[in-house]
Amino acid sequence: MRVLERMRKEWFMVGIVLAIAGAKLQPSFGVNGGPLKPEITVSYIAVATIFFNSGLSLKTEFANCRLHASPCVFCSDFNQGSWWK
Numbered sequence: 001m002r003v004l005e006r007m008r009k010e011w012f013m014v015g016i017v018l019a020i021a022g023a024k025l026q027p028s029f030g031v032n033g034g035p036l037k038p039e040i041t042v043s044y045i046a047v048a049t050i051f052f053n054s055g056l057s058l059k060t061e062f063a064n065c066r067l068h069a070s071p072c073v074f075c076s077d078f079n080q081g082s083w084w085k
Helices: 002-009 011-025 038-056 065-082
Strands: none
Touching: 002 011
C-alpha cells in the first residue's frame, strides 16, 4: 500500500515516465504527419490548454465591479465604432 500512496502523491512524475516510455516504444506515433498530428496539437491545442489552465487559477473576485466594467465597455464600444461604416 505504501507504493500506491507514493504513486498517487507523485502522479505527475509517474505520468512523465509513462509518456517517455511510450515515446521510446512507439516513436512513429508522434512524428510529423503521424496520428498525433504534432504540427497541430503542439502549435494550437497545447498552447490553448496551457493558457486555459492558467486562467482557471485566476481569482474571480472583483473589488470594484464598476472599475472593471468601465474599460470593458469603453474598449468594446471603441472597437466596434472604429470598424463601423
